[in-house]
Amino acid sequence: MKDIKHLVVSAIKDGTVIDHIPAKDLFKVISILGLDHIENQVTFGSNLDSKKLGKKAIIKISGLFFRNEDINKIALVAPEAKLNIIKDYNVIEKKVVEVPDSITGIAKCVNPKCITNNEEIVTKFSVVDKKKVILKCYYCEKITDQDNMRII
């Protein structure tokens, strides 16, 4: 029950804790999940030490629970993220992020000559490699990989 003790530090009664976010991508995660537009209490910590990530960030959202397809959207920037679902100060469920088969919106196509970079169009990608998170644009069919991925 070490987890619970750790979470109690800035405990939330009910809600979601997202852990193991790469520190540099904290604000991307916040914007992908729309946490900058909600009324719920949100607290976050950044540049915390992590064996796995070097520097990690953590977000705690009170009174909010995500659907899987929503949480999977953060896979592009935080594929290692882990979720703790909290009810009455207890972790009742743990979830990991799964890279979805396709991505709508969120990322920009790397190809400057792609129609999606020249007209108001919601981007669409199929995920051709889930491990390395490599995307193929549904429109121009070009590959966008992690190194040149830009989040909208």
Added chain:
Amino acid sequence: MKNRSLVSINDYSKEEYLKILDLAEEFEKNPRQEIMNGHVVATLFFEPSTRTRLSFESAVNRLGGRILGFADSNSSSATKGETLRDTIKMVCSYADLIVMRHPLEGSARFASEVSTVPVINAGDGANQHPTQTLLDLYSIRKTQGTLENLNIFMVGDLKYGRTVHSLLMAMSQFNATFYFISPDELKMPDEYKRYLKSMGLKFYEFKDFTDIINQADIIYMTRVQKERFSDPIEYERTKNAYILRHHMLKDSRTNMKILHPLPRVNEIHLDVDSSEKAYYFTQALNGVFVRQAIISSILGLK
């Protein structure tokens, strides 16, 4: 295929390729079939391509259809800042089918989502040009009698050449063996080589083709453009390795044919034109029959 857009060569299955080729054969025997009966085709050329446009318009005319559209973006509302979305929405209420060429990649896929009528992609930037690929397949089958088990040589710019990428995807359905001949800077991209490996198909890479040319059933030539080289000296050093000359053909297979999407610059020497192995001009003529086949099957007339 009825009512379905043709945006990418991968939109059709092997069976559908063959159906189009059979139909095209029928049109070659009997090109004047006025089956469109007043159907209207919009040809929207946001960038000029006289060759492709005339081929489509000839196909429509021979089918007894009607044409409206524009030949370059200067004469369209796109120059007034209209979005592609709005142009397509307007045009699809005037036409039964849209044929579109556009400089931006992915534009045809997008148009096919917005449009209420099917869209044929006549080239979207460096991405896809599926009717070119189908006419390449037609030319290969016509000259070889089959599409199966052939040695396909691809020569020149294999990195940026969309015609070779699409042809590779299509020919991978027919157990082809591929020979890629290109300078280092313009090699076939890894994603296509990975794809061939996953299909269990053989391919070989060479820097010039003089020693192996006699293995070829089809030589598919492309233009090597100077602008593609980061080092102009490298271009000067390598450019002559990718020019086909008549004397190089003397021991080549009797069935071998030379294809080129045209227009050529200097990659096929003029002395090749007189060879019976030069097929590139006939290849272009086949385009009309293939486009008749595509249009009539999408409109459900065949």
